[in-house]
Amino acid sequence: MIKNLIFDMGNVILDYTPRRIASFFTSDPEELDFLCREVFSNREWVSLDKGVMTEEQAIESICSRVPEKYHKLCRKVMAEWENYFLPVEGSYEQILLLKKRGYKLYMLTNASLKVYKYRKNSPAFDLMDGMFVSSDVHLLKPDPGIYLCMLEKFGLKAEECLFFDDVEVNVEAAQKLGIHGHVFRKGPDEIIKTVEEYEKQNAQ
Ligand SMILES: [Mg+2]
Incomplete structure (x- = not known):
């Protein structure tokens, strides 16, 4: 689940x-x-x-x-x-809805320390229960180490996580560790639809 x-x-x-x-x-x-x-x-x-x-x-x-x-x-x-560096249209609204549905939200990003400055560019940052930034740990996706460090830091079980990334190799690296993954293409309602697909599979 x-x-x-x-x-x-x-x-x-x-x-x-x-x-x-x-x-x-x-x-x-x-x-x-x-x-x-x-x-x-x-x-x-x-x-x-x-x-x-x-x-x-x-x-x-x-x-x-x-x-x-x-x-x-x-x-x-x-x-x-x-x-x-402006918001992807529709992402914040979908993430807000999923927060209201009770999901825990995390960010895993290859980014410089400047991310702490430009996090104000989207209110989605403030919805996160945790942020994991590559420059803090000197590891980059798709290095398996960054996923493992993040799971450990926030006490997450791989099989209970669904990861969205636009880069296929980053998603594949997560999947190899047992994390569910989705290659994001900025489609309308893509985040919500993907989560709902997983909910449906779980209900069957
Ligand atoms: Mg990306």
């Missing part, structure tokens, strides 16, 4: 689409390509998510390997990108 719902953050709670976020800083196609390639999801991004680099170190590292003409833009984007 599912008692706990675990949500990824990027592309489940907040919309992580680098090109959309970058478009708030420039409309130049060449600069958009540059930002997507060299800032978002690059090695510094991964190091920030893993909690092995500070924001300042990441900015210096990016600037050390890109042409000087981009430095100002990079600094601005790194300082302000989270202002444009």
Whole structure:
């Protein structure tokens, strides 16, 4: 029986689409390509998510390997990108409904420590019974260690958890540990419908 719902953050709670976020800083196609390639999801991004680099170190590292003409833009984007990290439409409303139905809610995210700053971007953060952030534990999904640490920290049984993530390998890693998993595609009512499917299976 599912008692706990675990949500990824990027592309489940907040919309992580680098090109959309970058478009708030420039409309130049060449600069958009540059930002997507060299800032978002690059090695510094991964190091920030893993909690092995500070924001300042990441900015210096990016600037050390890109042409000087981009430095100002990079600094601005790194300082302000989270202002444009906006909610996935409909997720909060569905999660609120599931909270009212009695499910315990958790977040499991590959994210930098900045998540504690931009958690105000969606009221869904405040619905969580627990948050587990990669940069706090220096582990990234799909490393099995991060799922196991989270289950242990919150005292959860794998078979009582249903995990939503937009990245298939992250869901597969959870499933290998006995956690139920669903690859999230931002469909209308997808969270509610998925939970109800599990409820139906359980009732049979
Ligand atoms: Mg994600």
